Structure formats: structure tokens, C-alpha cells
Amino acid sequence: MHSRHSDYDFKAIEACWQAYWEEHQTFRATEDVAKPKYWVLDMFPYPSAAGLHVGHIEGYTATDIIGRYKKACGFDVLHPMGWDAFGLPAEQNAIATGIHPSVNTQNNIDAFKKQMQRVGLGIDWSREVNTTDPKFYRWTQWIFLQFFKHGLACVSEQPVWWCPKLGTVLANEEVIDGKSERGHYPVERRALRQWVLKITKYADKLLKGLDGLQWPEATKRQQQAWIGRSEGGLITFKTSANCDLTVFTTRPDTLFGVTFIALAPEHSSVDKLATDAQRGAVESYKREIASKSDLERTDLAKIKSGVFTGTYAVHPLTGAKIPIWVADYVLMHHGTGAVMGVPAHDTRDFEFAQTHSLPVVRVIKGANNEPLPFCNKGTLTASGEFSSLPSDEASRKILSVLKAKGIGKTTVQYKIHDWLFSRQRYWGEPFPIVWVKKADYERLTACENSPFLEFLPEESVSYEEKGEIFCAVPLTSEHLPLTLPQVSSYKPGEGATAPLQNADPSWLHVRLNIRTGEIRPKNEGCEGCQMPASGNAEKNANAYISKEKTDISCTSEGGFDKGDWIEGTRETNTMPQWAGSCWYYLRYLSPNDNEKPVNADALKYWQTPDLYVGGAEHAVLHLLYSRFWHLFLHDCGFVSTPEPFQKLFHPGIILGSDGNKMSKSLGNVVNPLDVADEYGADALRLYEMFLGPLEASKPWSTKNIEGVSRFLKKIWRLFVTVEGTLSEHIGGERDSAALECLLNETVQKVTEDIENLRFNTAISQLMICLNGFQKEPYLSKTAAKTFLQLLAPFAPHIAEELWERCGEQSSIIDAGWPKPDPSKCIRDELKIIIQVNGKLRDEICVSTDVSKEEILKIARSAPRAVPFLAKGTIAKEIYVSGKLVNFVVKD
């Protein structure tokens, strides 16, 4: 039984055209040099077990519309997709089930891909990338080794964020309000040896590069704030304890207002400065602070605690005695960990001085004698020879005086820290690093043609443990990819030990042949070149057993020469999830290239994405990290542009119908595939685009899908009769002038709106156009087909189907994009609005050739305006050409 409703059989139509696109490779990017290129990029998803959500669809539909539109316009379009597939959920699943995370990851990827295809996204699947694929992460490791070689990847032992619940360290960017970004678990400070990437070396470039980018201003500001450049001075204070103190300040002009110095409790000079009388108090204060969590310490509401060291500093210009305190509001990781306390002109110093009864000396005057603390710039007072100078000039002069004395200099500080780059996790890229003893390292560096020199940095990366120094030896290109070994347990160990510690000892402990580059398990001689198969390895995870070329030199002439071998231990940390996403977009250009991370010819053609669409939540994580990597690759000469993403757009969040963020616990989650099953993929796409402006956060409303669903059914009925034949309604000889005008307005409006990513108003214009079609007794097939072309990027399946039913042979996307003909929209009559004192009173229709004087004359006698004109005399007449007349009437 077929009801009339089923005439528009979206299920069959959508499946049919998805198969057609697949078969004809419609969305394959061809690198056709005869065409201009357009690369539209989505932030690739983490393939979670939950599948696609409506937010994914929103962004991907937007890029799909752009991609299809640009393709119709004649561009060679690249719209690729991939998987950011390393990460915690797959690992936790592995811990729970014992099944290798790759299995779970692949299942999720398969599901995601199927869902994307179900929505009809025009993606070039031949370029799919997956960060967990050794063929991909081989190059992530290779880029890491470039950082290493250039001295930008090193280890340091310093306080880092440790999350006990996750069993790993986290980057600053991953810690929000003292909790982990993923999972919201508490974090604490721990001194650990970790890998860092020296992003601070790029702070200035990252800041300046923002200027030319077409990014949302808010996102640029967020990055600016995160980089946090501040110019200031370093000022050294002599003390009575034979131990100088250097402070950082952005306000050297307030130097005469210094009434105390405050040191962070971790400051290295605290012990030296504590007098015998105060030592006990200082020690117990330090202990008290050490026991506090970072959250407690950074609580702004708390009273500013501190303790006097007993020692005084000498003011560099006045010679005054200044007490030195220890205070936990001073942060060790900013500036020098020491501040000059100027309570009159700094809120925090003021609070501290009030709490501890320290003097407050005003040295800056504002314009209006503002109360203290006064933190703005102003005019100096009580500052010796500098009095009555403005702040900026005084700062410069004071610093130059101090500089002459050798106790001051200008400097730039950044808030951004080096990027903590190692994690104690299994499901991440292994570091292509082996740790060897210092003496062995020196033998290696002395070996002139050692393959291990390929990525060797000028300065060794090393750490000390129990009196022994270990140095990092980089693997060579030949050793990549260093694949993840099998482990007996995916769980991290106690005290920041990584899951890779659980790998087979034959993987962990190795011997390197410094002459040939060969790597073998430590406990094997030449005979046993083959890596032993791990006894408990899963069959389907064999791909993850190391495939290093252990057999290169076994047969070589040199054979096994004891002098060429050094022993080492592999690095067992893995890279953070952000690593792969730092450069994945480049891999789309040549996903199968075995020589380079990205092929030079492909790069030359595609350059960088023309549009990047993804969530604003990545403003300081992914978007900063990938800019850093790209800048670095640019400096190395691998890419020709310094910035990866010229134009960026953030889609807004789709909220639940209750106005809250969609979440399982609130039960307001909408599964987009359910919607596609009930209303069709075209309706789902149209609905998400019609919700509101793409950048706005907006609530979901299932009820409103009826609207776009009706729109599609109306279109169907316009073209197709109940019997399934082409409707006579679209068989008109020629179109009315009104319809031609409407159609051209629609071409114009839809084109503009797509270019500006204003899809909601584009769709409403299509609706207006369709409503106009319905009112015509007949319209031409040409007009109807133009409408289909405009509809195609939004609702591609129905557009293709009706296009074919109109007698066309090839895909609608190959039919080009309609051009508006403004001559069709010229009207012979104008509607002029008549206002009196700015209020609408009447309107008149005049022929386009009527003069301004004529129009004003007609307007003065417009029947509904006359009573209001009669209330006084016309003081002024304003005429906006072709639009309105406004009479200013006074009593």
C-alpha cells in the first residue's frame, strides 16, 4: 500500500544517489591545473563510540555545501576527512576489555564513515587519514625528530600537572580550573621528567602571525591572551644577605613606591635570605604551602598569606631598607618568581600590605585623585628626579638609569609555557627515542657516518638519574614507523610510569649499532635477528608488533663487532593526542606518499586550506599547536606558507530542545541518524542549516523539521505527478516577468549567502522562490532546473533525482552554477514609502522615470499622509532615491 506521502521516497532516492557518487567518484579531487583549487577542511573528528552527533553534522554539512557549490562553480575541490583516533576512551575501553584499542578504534571509524555517507557528504574518501595508522604516525614521529634535531624537543624535570585519576601528566592547556579537560578529574603539581616542545621560542611569531588571518576576532584574542606577551623590566635589588634578587615588573615607573619584596615559596633564594631568627617561621610556611593543592593556592578570595625572611633589600635609587617576604601569591613560573611590592598601585600588593601592615606609598597620580590602589598609568609623584613625568616616559628613564648601573634591563615575558609533550599512556605515538649512557652517546657522536646522526641535535638531550647521565638517541628515518609494541597491560603504573613499561623486554631494552644503524633486542646475538613473536600477542594486532629492520647488517661483511654496539632503553612515554592533529591536513594532499609527510607537487597545487571549519573550543589547543608545527615546518622549508589556516569559522553549538547542552544525563541528545531515517538526509541537512546563523548557538526543535520536510515534499510535487511522470506545471513556454525577477533575485541571494556562510537565509530565499513558483500557472523547465541547481548543495539527493527526471544525463554538480541576470529584475514601477517625522504614513507607486520633484509633489498629497502634514508646516523634505520620502513637520 502506497500512500501519496510515499511518492517522495527519500530512502530510495538517497541510497541511489549516494551509490551514484561513489560509483562515479564525483568528489574525487583531481589536481587539475587547468582549474582553480578550493580546499575546504573540517576539523577531523575523534571517532567515539557514541557515533556522529548533530553538532558534527552541522559543521560537515556547511563544508559540504561550500564544497559542492565551489565544484559547481568550476573549482577543483578538495573536501577530505580523517580520524583523530588516538586518545583516552579507546584506551580505557582496552583496559576494561583487554582488547587492543586499535580494534575498538577501527569499529568506531567504520561506524562514523557509514554515518557520514548516510548524510550524503561529498567527501574524497580516497584521501582518508587516520592518526593511529603507522603509515600516518610514521610522519608524526618524523616531524617530532625534526623538532628534536633543531633543539626544540627536549626533556626537563619541573613541576607539571599530574592527574592521578587518568594516570598521566597534562599540558597547561588541558587543565581547566584545576581539573583535567577530559573527565574533569583533579590534578596536582608534581616534579617529573617530561618531554617538552619549545613553543615559547615561537611565541612572538605565533603572536604576530595572527594579524593577517581571517579568523573570528574572539579566537585571535584568546590566542593573544594565551601567549600573553608583556613588556617590562628586570630590576636587581641588593640585599643585606649577600644574595641579589631580580624582579620582573611591567611598571618600572612605580619603583619609588616599592615597600616590600615578595618571593614565591619555591624561589631558590628563600633559604639563603631567611635569618636565623626567621628560619623556623619561613620553613613552616614553606611546608604549609607545599601541602596545599594548586586550587587552594590560587583561590583569589583567600587572604594573602606570607612570612618575613628577616632580610632587607636595598632600594636601587633611594637606598631605603625594604623587607623581603615570602608569599604564595607570587608564582614561581612567571617572571623571576620575585616581585617588587608596590601596594599603592597594584591590587594584590595592596591586599598583601594591608594584611601584613606594610606601608603604602603613593607615587602615581591619576587625573581625578583616585583612591588607592590605583593601577592605571598616570603622572609620577614623590619619585625624585622622575616626579611629574608621565608613566611611560618615566618607565623608560628609570630603566635606562638602572641599566647604566648594571642592575636593570628591558625584557619581554610570555605567559605561554613550553608545551608538555609526553603522556603516560598506551594509545599514542611512541617516541622514536632510545636512552643511552653518556659515554656511549659520546661514542656515537664521534662515529662520523653513524646513521643515528640523521636527527642528532647540536646539544644533547639528557637527564641524570642516580648519578648517571642518560642521553637521547633519535631513531633514523629507516626505523620509522616505530610501532606500538604489545603490552601485558594497558594500565599506567604507579608514580607516572607509562604502560609501555609493560612491553616485552626485547622491545624495551635494545642495542644500537652506531655504525650501521641496526637495532636489536639487548639480550640477543647476531643469530637471533628475528624479533621474537610476543607470546600473548593477539592475532589481529600483529600489525602493531615492531617491524624494525633488524636484519640489515646481520649478513653484512662487518658482522657483529662488539665495538659498534651500545645499549639503551626505549622512551616509554607516548605523544599527546594533539600530535597527529597538528599536521593531519597536510597528509590529505598525499596520503600514500612514502618519501615525505607531504608531496611537494601536491603541496604546491593545494597550498593550505581555503576554509577551515570547526569548534571554538579548540582556540588555544589544536589551533595554537598546529600553527606552531606549521610555522616550524615552514622554517625548515617543508611548507611555503607560515600559517596553515587563513580563514577559520566556528559553527555554534546545537543545544538540546530544553536550551541546555546536549548530554546523556539530561536526556536531551538527538541522534541525527534517527532524524535521517524518519525525514531523510536532505531534510536533516536542510533543517540544521535552517536553524539559525551557523555561528550561533541554537536549540534543537524536532517540530521544526516538519517545515523543511514539507518544503522538500512541495518541491517533489512541483516536478512529479501522482503517477510519477514529470509535471505539466513546469512545461511552460516562457516565464512571467515577475517569476523571472524572483528567480534572478534568488540566484543572487543564494550565491551571496553561500559565499558568506549564511545558509539559513539562503534556504528561506529558496522557500520564497518555491512559493512564487506555486502561484504561477506554468513555469518553464529552465526556471525549474535553475532552482534545482541552487537547491543542490543543500539537498543534493532530491536535486539530483529531479534533475535526472528533467531529462539530464549527468550529475547536477557538473551543470555549473547559475549566474544572476540583473536586467530581469528591473521594474518599471517604484514603491516609495511616505513618512512624516520618521513614521510610516503611506506609500505610493511611481514610474521609474518620475523626477524627484514630481515624487515629492505626489507624496505631499498622499491621502493617508495629508492629515499628518496638516498638523503643522513642512520644515524639511528628505528624499532617499527610489525608496522613501520623509517630511519633517513642525507645529
Place this chain on the structure above:
RNA sequence: GCCCGGAUGGCGGAACGGUAGACGCUGAGGACUUAAAAUCCUCUGAUCGUAAGAUCGUGCGGGUUCGAAUCCCGCUCCGGGCACCA
């Protein structure tokens, strides 16, 4: 605390300083139908009015302008970011 962004009918939202509420949803009434669904037509910001129409109306208070949802100043509320960064 600081820095952004936002606030328009019953709802989602339109509106180069120039007819506020396009388009869609909802609701009411009508047509078709034995009936329902679907579809089509009319109305749907508030108040007064039988109507014509009038008055009010874009978070609040001022201002600029012939004319303000739009620009400026001062608030309120909501959302986001940063947060002892010296």
C-alpha cells in the same frame, strides 16, 4: 575582577541607519474528504476599535539623527574565555 559575544512575537529567527517581525514552526478559522491524515486558502506582536484606522512595541535608562533593532554613553541579565601573569 578583566576581556569578548548576545538579548527582536507563543517559538527558531529576518532586517546596507530608511515599511520591524522575511522564512519557518505553533495556534485559530475555512476548503477538499463519509471521516482522518496529507494538501490548499485566510488570519496570527500588544492595546483600543464593528471597521477604517490609531497608539504602543526590538532587555532597561539616556543621547546622536529628518529617521535607530542597527551608531554613541550608562546599566541589567544570559552565554563564552581568562583569572594572583606582577
